[in-house]
Amino acid sequence: MNFTLKVWRQSGPDVKGSFETYQATGISEDMSFLEVLDVVNEDLIEQGIEPVAFDHDCREGICGSCGMMINGQAHGPGTRTATCQLHMRTFKDGDSITVEPWRAAAFTLVKDLTVNRSALDRIVESGGFISVSTGAAPEANLIPVPKVVADAAMDAAECIGCGACVAACPNGAAQLFTAAKMQHLNLLPQGQSERYQRAERMVETMEEFFGSCTNHGECQFACPKGISIDVIAYMNRDYMSAKVKNRKLSGQS
Amino acid sequence: MELNAHIPEGPIETLWDNHRFNMKLVNPANKRRFNVIVIGTGLAGAAAAATMGELGYNVTAFTYHDSPRRAHSIAAQGGINAAKNYSNDGDSVHRLFYDTVKGGDFRSREANVYRLAQTSVSIIDQCVAQGVPFAREYGGSLENRSFGGVQVSRTFYARGQTGQQLLLGAYQALMRQVDAGTVRLVPRTEMLDVVVVDGRAQGVVVRDLVTGEVSSHSAHAVVLATGGYGNVYYLSTNAKKSNATAAWRAHRRGAAFANACFTQIHPTCIPASGENQSKLTLMSESLRNDGRIWVPKDNNDTRSADQIPEAERDYYLERRYPSFGNLVPRDVASRAAKREVDEGRGVGPLKNGVYLDFAESIGRLGRNEIFERYGNLFEMYERITGEDPFEMPMRIYPATHYTMGGLWVDYNLQSSIPGLFVGGEANFSDHGANRLGASALMQGLADGYFVLPATLGDYLAGLLGTKPAGTDAAEFKEAEASVADQTKRYLSTNGKHSVDYFHKELGKIVWDKIGMARDKAGLESALRDIPALRQDFERDVKVLGSADSMNDSLEKAFRVADFFELAELMARDALNREESCGGHFRVEHQTEDGEAERDDENFSYVGAWEWNGPGQAQTLHKEELTFNYVHPAQRSYK
Numbered sequence: 001m002n003f004t005l006k007v008w009r010q011s012g013p014d015v016k017g018s019f020e021t022y023q024a025t026g027i028s029e030d031m032s033f034l035e036v037l038d039v040v041n042e043d044l045i046e047q048g049i050e051p052v053a054f055d056h057d058c059r060e061g062i063c064g065s066c067g068m069m070i071n072g073q074a075h076g077p078g079t080r081t082a083t084c085q086l087h088m089r090t091f092k093d094g095d096s097i098t099v100e101p102w103r104a105a106a107f108t109l110v111k112d113l114t115v116n117r118s119a120l121d122r123i124v125e126s127g128g129f130i131s132v133s134t135g136a137a138p139e140a141n142l143i144p145v146p147k148v149v150a151d152a153a154m155d156a157a158e159c160i161g162c163g164a165c166v167a168a169c170p171n172g173a174a175q176l177f178t179a180a181k182m183q184h185l186n187l188l189p190q191g192q193s194e195r196y197q198r199a200e201r202m203v204e205t206m207e208e209f210f211g212s213c214t215n216h217g218e219c220q221f222a223c224p225k226g227i228s229i230d231v232i233a234y235m236n237r238d239y240m241s242a243k244v245k246n247r248k249l250s251g252q253s
Numbered sequence: 254m255e256l257n258a259h260i261p262e263g264p265i266e267t268l269w270d271n272h273r274f275n276m277k278l279v280n281p282a283n284k285r286r287f288n289v290i291v292i293g294t295g296l297a298g299a300a301a302a303a304t305m306g307e308l309g310y311n312v313t314a315f316t317y318h319d320s321p322r323r324a325h326s327i328a329a330q331g332g333i334n335a336a337k338n339y340s341n342d343g344d345s346v347h348r349l350f351y352d353t354v355k356g357g358d359f360r361s362r363e364a365n366v367y368r369l370a371q372t373s374v375s376i377i378d379q380c381v382a383q384g385v386p387f388a389r390e391y392g393g394s395l396e397n398r399s400f401g402g403v404q405v406s407r408t409f410y411a412r413g414q415t416g417q418q419l420l421l422g423a424y425q426a427l428m429r430q431v432d433a434g435t436v437r438l439v440p441r442t443e444m445l446d447v448v449v450v451d452g453r454a455q456g457v458v459v460r461d462l463v464t465g466e467v468s469s470h471s472a473h474a475v476v477l478a479t480g481g482y483g484n485v486y487y488l489s490t491n492a493k494k495s496n497a498t499a500a501w502r503a504h505r506r507g508a509a510f511a512n513a514c515f516t517q518i519h520p521t522c523i524p525a526s527g528e529n530q531s532k533l534t535l536m537s538e539s540l541r542n543d544g545r546i547w548v549p550k551d552n553n554d555t556r557s558a559d560q561i562p563e564a565e566r567d568y569y570l571e572r573r574y575p576s577f578g579n580l581v582p583r584d585v586a587s588r589a590a591k592r593e594v595d596e597g598r599g600v601g602p603l604k605n606g607v608y609l610d611f612a613e614s615i616g617r618l619g620r621n622e623i624f625e626r627y628g629n630l631f632e633m634y635e636r637i638t639g640e641d642p643f644e645m646p647m648r649i650y651p652a653t654h655y656t657m658g659g660l661w662v663d664y665n666l667q668s669s670i671p672g673l674f675v676g677g678e679a680n681f682s683d684h685g686a687n688r689l690g691a692s693a694l695m696q697g698l699a700d701g702y703f704v705l706p707a708t709l710g711d712y713l714a715g716l717l718g719t720k721p722a723g724t725d726a727a728e729f730k731e732a733e734a735s736v737a738d739q740t741k742r743y744l745s746t747n748g749k750h751s752v753d754y755f756h757k758e759l760g761k762i763v764w765d766k767i768g769m770a771r772d773k774a775g776l777e778s779a780l781r782d783i784p785a786l787r788q789d790f791e792r793d794v795k796v797l798g799s800a801d802s803m804n805d806s807l808e809k810a811f812r813v814a815d816f817f818e819l820a821e822l823m824a825r826d827a828l829n830r831e832e833s834c835g836g837h838f839r840v841e842h843q844t845e846d847g848e849a850e851r852d853d854e855n856f857s858y859v860g861a862w863e864w865n866g867p868g869q870a871q872t873l874h875k876e877e878l879t880f881n882y883v884h885p886a887q888r889s890y891k
Binding site: 030031034035042046048049051053055056060061062063080081117124128129130132134135136139141144147151153154157160191 | 300303304307318319320321322323324325327328337339375377378379380381382383384386387388389390391392393394395411412414416417418421424425426428429431432438440463492493494526527529530531532534535632633636637638639702703706751753754795797798802803805806
């Protein structure tokens with residue numbers, strides 16, 4: 001198969017970028033999209049042109065490193081697929097494919113298709129954990145977790161932190177990411193002690209960096225793990241309750 | 254070089270407890286006076302950094318990823334072992350210890366393995382308390398499953414994403430400490446040298462991968478938790494960036510490197526589909542619980558799997574190993590698959606795989622139950638191959654997956670450089686010549702949460718009142734200059750081939766000569782071919798771009814240069830080890846029916862190699878292994 005790639009090139013955050021057109025030839029349908037970029041990069045190196053910078057690592061859809069807009073869609077066509085899991089059999093021979101970095105105000109561009117997603121770490125840092133220091137844990141089976149609860153928590157916990165939800169959102173909002181982490185913890189019995197502090201801190205940190213949610217729902221279709229926007233409803237509920245409960249609790253202390 | 258494993262005296266059950274009592278402590282007010290550098294934020298690194306932060310030390314954690322959550326631990330699928338005996342099937346600390354020593358083919362240290370088995374129990378408690386969503390029974394208790402190489406169900410799992418969930422647990426614990434101000438997190442920064450001052454590791458030199466800035470950082474102690482070296486094969490199940498540079502540079506500064514030839518080839522990976530394959534994808538070993546492995550009996554059978562009648566299939570593992578069947582350990586399963594493919598019975602368009610068939614389990618348990626157990630793995634397989642495992646058996650073939658070898662460490666996980674500690678896959682310590690499934694996560698977390706924080710305290714207590722060397726010390730300047738030199742050299746070589754070209758060529762040599770089966774002639778030729786290729790690399794590599802910006806090719810050039818030297822050591826170690834054990838199979842040493850033949854009389858030791866300078870052969874030091882609790886016997890899984 002042969003493809004024409006229009007790839008966004010930008011050598012740094014303060015430099016003007018542009019699309020460059022590259023040909024990818026002799027591609028097999030079993031190759032992944034990132035392997036096509038590898039082939040293009042090898043050609044570029046041969047020609048003395050600096051290769052395209054893009055984040056990638058595990059190449060099996062779990063590390064969340066890779067992510068790019070492919071033909072305007074986060075992670076490209078296909079559902080529940082990270083860029084590294086997108087195979088060329090999805091495309092037609094001769095297709096022209098446009099490749100851009102994630103675009104969101106909170107994700108500043110580093111180089112070419114690489115962006116800085118550290119704002120997502122700031123959200124986790126603000127409460128996306130259960131405070132239990134090493135050594136302080138009770139015997140594991142003392143905390144029974146009903147299977148349905150464990151399954152629901154796991155559904156949310158599957159998030160790989162790639163940022164596709166933010167990139168797909170017209171507002172550049174990070175509600176799906178934040179809510180997924182929050183609900184993973186807030187659904188579990190272990191997460192109850194900090195449930196409302198967590199909700200308040202995580203939402204407020206999120207709002208420092210990201211846009212607001214207006215229920216477009218694009219995020220859940222872009223999500224390579226298929227996380228449902230239901231978690232956002234739960235987050236909103238917890239945040240509302242937090243506004244009441246945290247005040248009451250702090251009054252008692 | 255004197256290697257002292259520092260194994261405490263006494264009955265094995267009491268060693269760790271007594272040792273912890275005998276170790277010096279640092280009082281809480283003094284802990285914040287100590288600076289500790291942790292390199293790598295996978296399971297071992299994140300867990301160690303978080304725990305050291307909780308204890309009150311000043312921790313700086315470096316990762317070359319943009320976030321700690323990307324570390325390759327995240328890709329582990331199947332599970333984590335622990336001797337909880339929740340299944341009431343006869344498990345115990347002693348049995349997990351026994352299975353691990355036996356599974357490692359009697360090339361691991363009993364004391365370390367016993368501690369690992371003991372600690373496994375606390376790991377599960379810790380992870381559950383952190384909110385790791387392990388699989389549950391309907392009553393709410395934790396569910397277990399079985400795994401290769403053992404006959405009890407002791408594996409805890411979170412769907413097919415156990416590594417992800419455990420890493421996120423450790424990452425979250427780490428971010429909690431970042432929030433608390435005890436850990437400073439430095440992402441997108443790669444370690445390029447360890448700095449040894451006055452015989453102690455006192456810091457590191459790192460490169461900022463975004464700005465290219467090279468800087469020095471000093472500390473009272475350095476922890477390396479930088480993973481394994483499976484990418485020396487180019488094609489492996491490791492993530493693309495996984496590399497040996499941190500460990501290798503430590504080796505060049507005096508840390509002994511042990512058992513380099515002990516590499517694990519995982520039996521259930523998706524076969525390569527062509528020349529541009531960039532990595533291989535593992536299908537969890539847990540699939541072997543319900544999948545049956547077979548090939549057609551006839552070499553020339555070109556029919557599709559569903560057209561081949563039962564009588565014309567060879568379920569070779571069930572035939573050769575009736576008691577363990579499809580659940581034999583990884584090394585045994587891998588070699589068996591290689592034999593079938595080498596003899597021409599491979600399946601698939603390139604005849605480079607064997608079938609892993611779920612038809613019987615689907616019939617017995619129903620499609621829903623199989624989907625519940627392996628749904629995400631089936632989806633992953635279908636996405637990669639375009640084939641649905643519910644309709645067609647999977648095609649699998651072995652691929653490099655894990656490296657048991659690594660930096661030599663004593664019982665305290667301290668390398669032969671005082672002050673340099675090594676955790677997780679980067680050290681050699683617990684798996685001997687072969688790692689059992691679901692034991693990597695266990696070891697990473699045991700090292701990170703429980704062992705390193707204790708043993709580092711003992712080391713640091715002796716340094717109370719001292720300051721680490723300043724980064725203006727000559728040793729730091731020398732290390733920085735050597736990084737700058739190497740950078741300049743690569744950027745100015747302007748040769749003909751990319752770094753990946755050389756990496757692929759190296760991978761072919763290592764896979765052919767130091768892969769699943771090794772022989773003297775092949776290893777000797779590898780020892781000629783690898784240095785020759787390295788010379789080509791130094792002369793003819795093409796690295797574009799600049800030193801002061803993000804430069805993927807430059808990063809790779811550093812890593813591949815180190816892989817060359819490491820590959821040579823693997824060949825040297827494999828040549829020296831005139832026996833077959835675990836993942837190391839010397840063709841000259843096999844039983845009549847093709848099983849590995851160990852030589853306990855001559856090779857019951859850890860082979861730890863000392864660096865003698867570039868282009869020089871390393872010196873071998875032997876740490877003799879003694880077995881007082883598990884008597885070495887030929888592993889039999891029949």
